[in-house]
Amino acid sequence: MLEIKNLHASVEGKEILKGIDLTVNIGEVHAIMGPNGSGKSTLANILAGKPEYSVTEGEVMYEGKDLLAMKPEIRAREGVFLAFQYPVELPGVNNTTFLRTALNESRKYHSQPEVGAGAFLSLLKKKMHLVEMPDTLLSRSVNEGFSGGEKKRNEILQMAVLEPRLAILDETDSGLDIDALRIVANGVNKLKSRDNATIVVTHYQRLLNYIVPDYVHVLYDGRIVKSGGKDLALELEERGYEWVKQEEIAK
Amino acid sequence: MSNRDITVEELANTEYKYGFVSDVEEEKIPKGLDENVVRLISEKKHEPGWMLEWRLKAYRHWITMKEPHWSNVKYSPIDYQDIIYYAAPKKKPKLNDLNEADPDLLQAFEKLGIPLAEQKRLAGVAVDAVFDSVSVATTFKEKLSELGIVFCSISEAIQNYPDLVRKYLGSVVPYTDNFFASLNSAVFSDGSFAFVPKGVRCPMELSTYFRINASETGQFERTLIVAEEGAYVSYLEGCTAPIRDTNQLHAAVVELVALDNAEIKYSTVQNWYPGDKNGKGGIYNFVTKRGACRGVNSKISWTQVETGSAITWKYPSCLLIGDNSVGEFYSVAMTNNLQQADTGTKMIHMGKNTKSTIISKGISAGRSNNSYRGQVKIARKAENARNYSQCDSLLIGDKCGAHTFPYLETNNPTAQVEHEATTSKIGADQIFYLNQRGISTEDAVRLIVNGYCKEVFKQLPMEFAVEATRLLSMSLEGSVG
């Protein structure tokens, strides 16, 4: 589904990703961990097409197509979804209108009929249930004045509505209380299927108790320096990143 | 939607949709202005002597005045002798019998989407259409007259309701008021008149469409709306003009009078031709709009969506004379390319417990300049006056400008005045967020801008709100890369 080869990227002339190789197959869950500033969000943003990053080398194939050649909105309509580490506030833009517009853009792209306001509301009700989101957040402006946790939940609600093929969750767990973490993780799990794939960026092993990864990768200084199964997360929790850093230096 | 990149260039070149010229035979008088022209206009309209006298007084006053230049707009000098002051479609249709109207003219209105004929789409909206200088047709006349409501062109009103016109014309905006108002008073050619008698709620929206068609013509329409005690009326005004590469002058005057417990809602969607992307051509829109809340508990509410004109100079105002009277101003002013807008309001509190609300939303894109200019004045006797002002500016791109000039004068210590102002930009992160959800950049800007204007749009009657949203999208085209 996703094949990243020797990806180098920089921002403002500074190289941040220094050769990433990663293959994600359909139906898999990959966790990416790594210290602050190692490039996790940069990787996520590049996959989503954020303009300020420039790819200097390498390629990314998504379902056999050149992902990097697509405009961000096309990537989204092709099923790439990024749950932002810092969701953006859109004052005045109604949350429901926003969600329906987003869904219909995708549907139009795939030559499916648009969903009317009424039908959309009943669909939304179901999805809200999935992330146990209160109704009141729907009539408000997108993320405006939302608490940190509410913003994260809203990201997962969007994901539930858009049903992406490849979901990238960038620290969706940070800022969530214990109950919310469970709810959000359950939501993600329910959305998981054999037809989609998930990349979870996180700092905490705890999330991975709920969303169980098939692979765990450690990103360090712009490279994936270690990959393994779900146990790698436990090991990291125990030994910290120092361990990985020392190994890197030793190399 | 295609994957193809639509360039800024392409979008900026999107044509002004209303730029067609109608091939209607017109009667024009020669260019230039002097007393004889004023007499000629009055004569063509078969006006009574008092009207001519008033025009002449205005003209004589006007020649003593200088064009004002205090606003934040720049333009090359206007040659007032190079303008045609009267142009009218030659075949003047008889009112109430549209079949006799010039078919080209009717076609022109159809292109504008104006339901001159009683089209289903706008059923329930009475329309008066002013084409160049002359009012062409007023629909629903009979239905309205059953209720004692008068809705007709101002020329007709001068003929048929001279007492009403004499009583109220110039009573809110005197002919000495300002340079452009004086000019208008001298040469106004037509406009609309609405009168809603005591205790009557006008059951439908009254609407006028203004259209400048002839070249080198100025349009100077005059609108007068009177709501007697306890009356209510909602009035809509729409405007378009053909594409011309010379600038055309539009200097209108609108006067509103609300007596005890009366309410007038006045909504404008202004879409005069703004000029091309290099600033060539376009309408100079110098307008004086003022409403007098004369009676107790009266209310006047202005809502405007300004997307057109090369230059907009316009301050719909309220004189809050009656105790407990209420003035409101809701405005969206959008400028793109090289457009300039200097617009806002004046709320003059004179009565006790008077209240005013100002919500102004400026949007600047391209290399345009957008200024809000507002005055709130609390007179000495205006006990417990209250004002709330909110002036927001939204910038799209970094070559445009937004300016706010609030003036406040309080002469009564019990006044409560609140002013809030914000300036924001559409952030790249907001656009990316929407892109990431499958929404194109153009649509993303539209969503954000519509959200930003919501407070104002919700004041508009449904039909107009839809129109306003569409217009705004059109004006926004090409404003983001």
Ligand SMILES: Nc1ncnc2c1ncn2[C@@H]1O[C@H](COP(=O)(O)OP(=O)(O)OP(=O)(O)O)[C@@H](O)[C@H]1O
């Ligand atoms: N737009 C930008 N301009 C300048 N530097 C940037 C930009 N985006 C990222 N960086 C830098 O790139 C590096 C990697 O940042 P990134 O956000 O990808 O880290 P991260 O692994 O997600 O960290 P965290 O765990 O703290 O979220 C950091 O040093 C960061 O300062």
Ligand SMILES: [Mg+2]
């Ligand atoms: Mg990060």
